Amino acid sequence: MQTSHAMAEVPGPAPQALDYLNADYGIRSWLFTIDHKRIAILYLLMITIMFVVGGVFAAAVRLELLTPQGDAFEADTYNKLFTMHGIVMIFFFLIPSIPAVLGNFCLPLMIGARDLAFPRINLLSWYVYMVGAVFGTFAIVAGGVDTGWTFYTPYSTTASQTNVIPAVLAGFIVGFSTILTGLNFIVTVHKMRAPGMTWFRMPLFVWAIYATSLIQMLATPVLAITLLLLVLERGLHIGIFDPALGGDPVLFQHMFWFYSHPAVYIMILPSMGVVSEIVTCFSRKQIFGYTFVAFSSLGIAVIGFLVWGHHLFVSGQSAYAGMLFSLLSFLVAIPSAIKVFNWTATLYKGKISWDTPMLYVFGFIGLFTIGGLTGLFLAALGLDVHLTDTYFVVAHFHYIMVGGAIMGYLGGLHYWWPKITGRLYPEFWAKIAAVNIFIGFNLTFFPQFLLGYLGMPRRYHAYPEEFQVLNVLSTGGAPVLGVGYLLPMVYLIWSMRYGPRASANPWRATGLEWTTPSPPTTHNFEEVPVVTQDAYDYPAMEKKVA
Amino acid sequence: MSKLLFFLPEQASSVAGPVDLFFFFMVAVSVFFSALIAVLLVFFAIRYHQSGAATAPAAGVVVGPEPEHAHAQGAMLLEIVWTVIPLGLVLVMFAWSTSLYFTLVRPPADAVAMYAVGKQWMWKFQHPEGQREINELHVPLGQAVKLTMSSEDVIHSFFVPAFRVKQDVVPGRYTQVWFRPTRVGRYHLFCAEYCGTQHSGMIGWVEVMKPEDYQAWLSGAAGGAPRQTLAQAGEQLFTERACVTCHPESGEGRGPSLGGLPGAAVTLEGGGTVVADDGYLRESILNPAAKIVAGFQPLMPTFQGQLSEEQLVQLLAYIKSLGVKPAAEAPAPPATKD
C-alpha cells in the first residue's frame, strides 16, 4: 500500500544516517535493547545456532541409517540423536523461526507502528527462550534424552534413564517465550495499527502471524500444564498418567497433541504469509482472492484445534472419536488448498521475475502441495493404520516443516534481508543455493514415502535389509541438502560486510516496511504513516512507472 | 506376483488388497493435483517471465497486458470451484477410508482368540490351545485371528506391514487387532511405537501355515504339546489364588458367579450397567472397588501387581470358557447372605 507521503520522500541510502543497527554500539546495547528489530536479530542469531545443532543431529541420524545394522552409534545414542534433533528443531528453531525473527522485525513496520505494544515483554520473551535453551543444552551436555520429542508416557515417566526432566523443562520454558511473543503480536495487531490500516488492508503476512499468535496463545498453555504434569509424575510421583494407578497414558497423548498438532500450524502459517508477500511482489500483481487467503489462515487456526486426535488412530481411542477427528482433518485441508490455488492464480498474467525469494516460493508451493496431499493419506482412517509411525509420516511432516516452513523462512529472509541489514545478498549464489536446497530436499525425503509404505517403522536404529536401498538414497540426498543450507549462511554473513548497499525499496514492493530506509531507524517512522490503499497495489505502481 | 511394486509390501491378509486399492486412489488424486499445480507454476513462470520486473523499474519496462482488476464475479466463481471440488473429493476419501477402517477394527464372528503381551523388548504370544511363543506367532491360513494385547511396561505397537494392520499395545488396558492371513509365508512383525533402547530390535515374525501344517505344529512339531490349554491354566490359577472361594460356580459365594459373564450386561451397585468385556474383567480383578456388582459388598482385595499379564490372560480365557448359566440367575439376588 502506498502511504500519503509517497516513496519519494524516503531518504536514499545515505551512508551516515543513523539506523537501528548503528544507533548504539556495544554488547549491552544489544542485550538490553527493547527495539523489536534488534530483538529479531537476537532471535535470528539463536535460531541459526539451534538450526546448526539440530542439523548436526539429523546428519548423524542419516549416517546411522546408511546401513541396516546399527553400526555407527549405539542404540541408546541413536535414540538420543533423533530425540534431540526433534526437540531442538521444533521447540528451538521452527516454532520461533518466522514469528520471532521475521514477524518481530516486520510486523510493527508493516502495520505502521513504532514498536510492538510491549517492547520489554518482547525482550523478556527472548530471555525466557534463552533460559529454555540453557535447560535444553544442559539436557544434551549431561548425556542427552531418549524419549522422542513427543515424551510419551509411561516411557518418559518410568522407563527412560536419561535427562527427561531438564529436556521437558526446556520445552516448558520455551513455551512461555512463545506465549509472550504471541500475546504481544495479538495486542499489537489489535491496538497499534496506523490510521487507515484497516483489518482488510493488512498485508497477508500480518494475517498469518495473527492467526499463528492465536494458536500460540491458546495451545501453548495446554502444553505447559501437560509437561508440568509429566515432570511432577517423574520427579515427585504426583502423577496422573501412570497405568499402575489406573491412570491413562493415552490421556497424555491427547493433551500433548492438543498443543502439538496446532503447533504444526504455528510452523507453517507464517510461511504461508511470507509466500503471499513474495508471490505478489515478484509477479507485480495484487493477490488473487485476498479475503479468501486471509480467512483461510483463520480457518486453519480454528479447525487446527480440533484435529489432534488423528495422531491417535491406533492408540486405542474409540472408533467413533477416530471418525470425527478424521473428518475434521480432511476439512482442514480445504483452506490450505484454497491458498495454493490463489497463489497459483496470482501468477496468471503477472510479470514474473525469478529472483531468489520467488524461487523459494516456487519450491514452497510444490513441496507444500505434496506435503499437504500426503497429509490426506494420514487423515484417512483405514490407510493411517498402515502408515502411522512409519517413515511415511516422517516424510510427510518433513515436506510440511522443512519443504514448507523452512522454504518460506529462507524466502522471507532473502526478501527482507536488504531491509534487515541494509545490504543486498549475492543473487547468483542465492539462486544456486535455492535450487540446491530444492533438489537435496527431494532426494532426502521422497524415498521416505516409499519406505513408509513398505512398512519401515520410524525411530529404528537398525532395520531389516530390504529397506536399505531407499535408505541409502535418502542418506545420499542429505549432504546435498546440507550444502544447500550452508551456502546462505556463508553468503548472507559475507553480504553483511561486503554486499552492495540496498536502497529503501530494492524490490519495488508495496508495504509500509519498504517506505522506511534500509535499515530502518530505531523508531521506524518519523511520522506515523496514514494508509489510504489496499495491500499489494502493484498494478497502480506498474502504471506509475509506465 | 508377491511383489507387485518395489514399494508395496506383500499382500498377505484379507484387508491388504482393499487398503492398497484405496492407497492407489489417493496416489492418483495426489499425482493429479501435484502435476496440475506444477504444470501451472512452470507454465506461468515461463510464459509471464519478465527478468528484473521487480528490481529494475526504469530499464525499459514493458507494461504488460492491462492488469486486470479481476472482475469479481469470475473470481468468486473460481474460488467456489476450487473450494467445492476439493471438498467433494475429501468427503469421498473420508467415506471410503472410514468404511475400510470399520472393517479393520471389527473382528469377524469366526475369529479365533489369541493373546499377545508386549514388553521391553519382546513379543509374547499365547494360543488358546496353550502354546506359548516369543517373537513368533504361528497362524493358520484363511483363519481370522483376533489378538487381545496388553503391555507389561511401556506402550508398544503391533505392526505387520504385509497384513496392513497396526495397533498400539497400551499398559493398563487391552487393545485388539484382527487379521485373516491369505498367503502362506513368514512376515515381519514390528514394534511401531518407540519403546526404548532396543525398540528396533523388537522385531518378530508372523508365520502363516497351511491349516494342516498348523495342526501338526500345534500338536507338538515344536517341542511337544503343552500340558494345559490356556483355559486350563486359568482354572488352575483360579483355584490356587482362591478366587474360587468367593466365586464358586454354584453362585452361592460372597462374590458374583462368573458363568456366562463375558459379554453380558452387569447391573452395578448404585445404578447403571456395564458390558462385561475384557476391559471390565481386567479392571474387576486389578481394581475391584471400581465397579461393584449390585447386591454385593466391596470385599475383594486388589490383584494389582500380583498377576502377570499372561496370567491375567489365562484367567480371562478360563472365565470365558465357563458355560453360559441359565438366564434365571441374571438379576442379582438381594444381599441376603451375611
Add this chain to the structure above:
Amino acid sequence: MPDHASGHALSPHRQLQFESYEQQQEAATFGMWAFLITEVLFFGGLFAAYTIYRLKYPAAFQKGSLTLDLYLGGFNTAVLIGSSLTMALAVHAAQTSRQKALVIFLAATLLLGSVFLGVKVIEYGDKFHHHHVPGPDFRWRASDRGPAQLYFSLYFAMTGMHALHMVVGVVVLAVLIVMALRRRFGADYFTPIENFGLYWHFVDIVWIFLFPLLYLIGRHG
C-alpha cells in the same frame, strides 16, 4: 482503532511506541485479558484431566474428597473472597487518587492472600502426616489405592498450581505496595493496579471452582 488525537497524548506515563496514553492503557488492559485467556487454558488442561478421572473413578474421588478438611477449605474460600473485595476497593482507591486507602487495601489483600497460603501449608502438612501424598509412602485402607492416588495427585497439582499463582500475586502485591507508598498511582495512572486486580480476581475464581470440585464432591446427600 484507538483515538490518536487525544488530549493525553503527552502524558508522562506514555511510552514511545504509543501515539497516546489512551492507546497505551487500552493495549495494556487488552493484553491482560489475553494473558488471562492463556491462564484459562493452562488450568483447563487440569480441569479436563480431573473430569476424565472423576467420571472413571467416582467412588475413589468421593472417598478422597472426604479426607479433606471442609472447615479449612471453607475458611480459605471466605478469605479469598474477602481479598477480592479488598482488591476491588484498592482499584477504586487508585482511580480516585486516595493514596492512603490504596495502600491500606493493597496491604489487606496481601495479608488475606498470605493467610490463605498459610492455611494451605497447614493442609499440605496434614496430607504428609496422614500419608495421603501419592508415591511409595501412600497409605490407603480401601482397595482402590491407585485411583485414590490419582485423586490426590490432581489435588496437589491443582491446588499447587493455584497456590503458585497466589505466591506470584503476593510478590507482585508487595511491589505494588512499595510503588503506592511512593505515590506512583492516581487517577491519571492506575493501569498496573487495575490489571493486577484482574489477575487477582481470576486466581480467586479458579479457587471458586477448585473448592467444590475437590472438597465438596463426597458430601452431598
